[in-house]
Amino acid sequence: MKKILIVEDNEMNRDMLSRRLLRKGYEVKIAVDGAEGLLFMKEYQPDVVLMDMGLPVKDGWTATAEAKADPILRSIPIIALTAHALEADKVRALEAGADDFDTKPVNLTSLLEKIEAF
């Protein structure tokens, strides 16, 4: 089963998403900001990263760009998650290097399809 890293600062959002993914049988690890997200990507080597964009310390765009610039981390797929669901936000996330994009609150069926696509 896939290992998923959730990078999310809002406690309720990460609790709910991790519970739903755990119940679907995924292995889940949580980071609370962009810097911790990058650290856990190195330590944990997840199969997919679900990256919130508006994060403290290091925001999701910066963390995604840094991960994609890192030769060890660049192959890990990153799905960007944001509540700002305009086309411009999607473009900005994809430009930062995200492999896919989804809006919050998540539609689980659609998110699972995106996770399974990697």
Added chain:
Amino acid sequence: MINKFRYLIFLTLTTNSLFPYLFLLFLMCLVISFGMLSYYSGLFSAEALRAEGIDNLLGGGFIDSFWWSLKHVLDPGALSENYGAPIGVIIFALLNSMMGLALTGGLIGLIVNSLQNTLESAKQGISSIDEEGHLIILGWNRKGPSLIKQFFLLNTTQRVVILSGSSPQQVKIILKAEGVGQKNKKILVLTGLTTSAAVLDRIGVSKAAHIIILAEGQGLKDSYSDVNTINSLMVIESKLTAQSKVHVVAEIVNSERLGIANIASSSPLVCTSLLMSRTMVQCARNPGYARVYSKLFSSAEIGFDLFSCNSLEGTLFADACLMITNATVIGVSWIKKLDDGSTKRVTVLNPEPDYDLAEDDQLVVINSRNSTILFDPGLKIALQEKPRQFLDRSKIRDVLVFSSSPNLSAIISELGLNSSSQIIVTVACRNAAEIVSSLNENIVLNCEVRRSLLESITIVPMEFDLNRRWSLEHFDLSGYDSIFVLADESESNVDADSSTAMIMLLLEDVYRKVGVLPPIVVELLDSKTKDVLKHSTIVDSVISTEFVSAILLQVATNPFLESIYSELISAGGIEMGFRQLDNYNALGKSMDYSDYLSHAFAVNELIIGYQKGDGPDAEVILNPDRSTFPSLNSRDRLIVLAQQLYT
């Protein structure tokens, strides 16, 4: 030698409470023995026996001498009964009576002194108490009276024990002035160190039902002491065992100390500056929220409860919301196992409608206090698919803040967090330039965590001193999106609420001349000052310490509520919202409660109530009765929980 003996007597008298009595007894024995020597001066001679007070019923020996001497020591009146006795006997009787008088006086003095000490201890509040299941309030500040008032509104029979550094007389006077004096039978006011393990034992911390730690202090002048609060938390934590069922909640004033406080204790913490600033900013962003908050956090009307889902495993969250027929479901909660083996309660508000409930889930509901939750498993909701709706983030770009308050820095940071664009905050107070410079330093420190904050906020000083200027005519207030009037405790000779009321009068004056003002959010320290502003036409929201007290009390009785409150008033995540009927294409349509729910779920929103009408007379109804859910019109608003999606 004599000095050494004196010192020994002094030492024993001051260190042993029983010694004075034993010493008096010893002296009494000496005096009685001395009196018995009158035997040798003819106590039982024929001449002496003529006197009324001398008897030899037991043969005129040791016992009769003892009795005669004892009588004179204890009863000075016995002296007169020796009339006619030999002169030697009368002298002995006189000396015995005089020494007896001195000894009896000493004994009475000791007893009176001891009684006085006991009464004094009770008055000063340094006595021990023997209670179980009581509410303990550690520390004392302005929130105390309102906290107790709200506690008694819950119709509880529990006793309230207040332990603080303040004098009990002072606390009692404040309570009486605040109208909680008549309930004093249930309130015990004690004084002592709230950080002392021995003192906390004395008030039964481990046997209490709830402990609320208030920050001692009075605002800027005496700066509140979070250090004491954190120390108290650590001491309490060491007293509680895993089996203890005590709910502890602490008030932390400065948000920067929250991290340390969290290390010191696992108890929920309520940070006053964060709470006040977040609430005020939410009220400024969304006029009308204050009304909903006061209903939602009112201890008397609304209660929060958990409903177990054992029989609901696999049921969709949306259906469960309809199945609970007399309460409003607002989220789910479960116990999460952490990596270190410990457990933690997790609460999530407004989960996705298609979330299928697990066996260990509990539904979080708001209901009328003390009502039993009714459940109809046959009800099902028709979920709809709708495109996501995006809201315009409320555009607060230019803010005017009157007065300097301990919460000012937190309010400015919160404004920054809530704004997606550049924000200008004008601070109008005495020594504005100095205060703004210190605020900027503070925000630079905060920005180690939120870098974007520094770039989005500009703070501008504006010198405004109520001691010099009594007019706002020269200020152009029309350009601001919002005005905050904060409680200023920086001047010892001026009451903060009086300054606030004065600024409100000046603003009212401007409004009369200009006819328009931006939304005004007011912070009050004393809830009674609300009455002064009752007739003001310009105030949008009033936030007082009553609000913080209500939250402290709710969290003390239900610790899981802490995460709910902090989520509801913070930026991002799940927020509260007002929705017009045309948001759901519901305007002009005949709809019942389940129809509204269904439309709301289609856009991931959860209805918790509605507001009937608008303006100052609007009425907020939370947890509405399904059977009498009214037909709403264009002036009404639905109150929802939503993951806000901003453009």
